[in-house]
Amino acid sequence: MSTSPRIAITGSGAVCGAGLNPQTIFDAILEGRSAVGPIHYWDATDWPIQVAAQITGIKDQVLVDDRKLHKSISRTDLFGIYAGDEAIKSSGVPAFRTALPEAEVPGFNDRSGLVVGSGGGSYQVNYDFFPLLSSSKGDMVRFGQELASSVHPMWLLRILPNNVLCHVGIRNHFKGTNACITNQCASGALALAEAAASLKIGEADRIVAVGHDAPIEPEAVLGYHQLGLLSADVLRPFDARRTGTIFGEGAAALALEPLESAQARQATVIGEFLGSGAVSEATGIVQLRADGDGPARAIALALADAGISPDEVGMIVAHGNGTPNSDASEAAAILRMFGDKAPPVTAFKWATGHTLAAAGTLDTVLALEALNREAVPGIPTLHQVDPSFAALPVSREIRPPRSGIALIICRGFGGMNVALLVRGSTGS
Amino acid sequence: MIMNQRTRIAITGIGLVTPVGNDRESTWKSLQEGRPGPGPITTFDASGFTTRIGSEVKNFDFDSVGPRKLLKQASRCHHFALAAAEEAFVDAGIRPQSATGERWGLAVGAGMMSISLKELDVVHRSCAPDGAFDATRMAAPDYPADPVYFCRTQCNAGLALLALHFGIRGYSTAVHTACASGGQAIGTALKAMRRGLIDKMLVGGFDSMLNPIGLSSFCLLGALSTDNEEPWRASRPFDVTRNGFVLGEGAGFLILERWEEAIARRANIYAELAGDGNSLSCYRITDSPPDGDGPIQAIRQSLASAGLRPEDIDYVNAHGTSTQMNDQSECAALKVVLGEHLPRVSISSTKGCMGHLIAAAGAVEAAVCALAIRDGIAPVSANFQTPDPGNEAVNIVAGQSRRIPIRAALSNSLGFGGSNSCLTFRQP
Structure with a gap:
């Protein structure tokens, strides 16, 4: 049987349109403020979709101080590096390491791991080839000949999906086990699941999980819109009149380590990672099952992994992306797993936007805030719960969680579903 | 949760699509004979580029690898993936059924978002x-x-198509750590199997950057060999005259099963997937440290994960890209880890023959290790003649393949961004 250690959460970091740290973002949500606003990255006047939750008014060097680095990374990497740095800083690990005897530091770094969930790439990075396409006029020979004088020599490095992994590692000397997960919207949640698993098998002594994404660009907005997945005005999770999701951008990160080691170094424990479950519905790239098979199985696996029963769950942070099909099947799964005893259900994307690969990490960071403040935020854009799942306990009002344990549900393209369970610091 | 570090995992199926063969046995035969994959690029006019050679998959039947509707959504490398995965399932003689799909998992090392x-x-x-x-x-x-x-351009499109086509409904993940992706995917799969998340797994990697944008990205970096007149010897890992890698494409997949289940159904077992190690170099984005720091930790962790010592290793399938920096760093790491056993251990890079399959490389080379163990053959490190000064003791398989008993083998994959993966395989 399992002798695996309990996993403490000792640090967090987050950035999205709603704020620059978990506390501020959660304050905005509690107060009912959404970061959704007019798109200003391009002139969207004639666009069918003109809104997103953008990170605005923040200078790049506020996020990442090393200006030289800005040239060799993408916008999404700025967010990811910032959140990763913040989680590591707030975990107290760097201060603890500084106090170690010098001879122990290399071994300490080798046992410090990093798992990143990344959006995987953007369309517009390829637009750097447009001037070359124009000048070569369809002539491939000219294309090849003029390449070096038209495109930046380091072009590839700026767009590597694993840049955040590389640079958070370099900046914090985290040299241990690592992975970069590129599983679309499930990436960030899977990063957390993998991070905890690495600790449980003793592959690392501490590990930071990051999720990051910056999907607000014309081609991605158009692609989602064409699939009928975007709302043109408001994201209304589980509402009868919901019309789709709205893009957000940002990153979040959590620092994990065995509870015993966190206590030994007298770290502030902000929560505990209890378990995870991840499945695919095998439905292709954008389809999902109407019956909620995927989220239901993910929830069951997470409960089994954590060794808890459904009635011990105190609140649910649903994926709640506001699309008709995803919300309906997710509600079906929750009702199937919890029956009429479901705890308060909420969702955050109406405020943060859907941050895609970052969503599972961001929602987990915010779930911990909710548990530790004993407040399940309401959904102010909810006016009438869809009558086809009227029993789902969502609300416009702030409610107390039923216990100190939160379930977080994360869904993505490819029929991917991940469920995570965390306990707040007040829940023993 | 089952948390047995030493749960034995059997490799019971292999499928390959590579520049030197469109299936497992033809690839393996070419690798043993050192038949070169590289040649002039034929899929587009590369005559204006500084590098005009590549290692292409040849005479591949794109239309037969799945239903038309599915293939519409598949990019070039997804076709390779579907073919290699099908071959692996046929080879294993077992595949997911509607009743068992939930207990099958999927892990892939996927290439970067590629737009033609x-x-x-x-x-x-x-x-x-x-x-x-x-x-x-x-x-x-x-x-x-x-x-x-x-x-088609979603980062998990390949994963989604494989899950759909083969009905895999359990744990599913995609990783991208550049050239380490394939190795890391298999390491992630091993951990998922050991955690008891699923009973069986399809795992592998697929990539094709042999298109104008992909070729451009590496030409700009100056990472490719420019030996356009002699493509067959352009990739010469560990040779003192090496001058860059040759860009390849393809896919490799393995079927993993719990040892007892494989034995019980009298499956053919190629090898045991015995260990996984990975580390982050935290050095530079494109280079591996000259002293082998980073790869050293990954190799040691992999040995520990397999419960083996350096003296147990008979063969190393090196990352060996044929770039100055990689091969130097990797030799340094092998010297440190293998120590006094270095002269006895046969080391080769099959990239000399096959070229560099980027995100697919680690998966294809894992398959090569399993075949090497099955047949007791260390495949030749093609085009190797003269070692770097100081590396004379590194026992590169020069000239021709060697018939030697292989009790255990290592496969290294070192990626841009500093991720290092090492897998350990054992004779069944």
């Missing part, structure tokens, strides 16, 4: 005819938006 030049040119002609992108044109009614293209 043709697809990019659609955006270029519509929105940036003079080179500067104008988003307003993308929202115009006559913009030729293509939702299928949008789906």
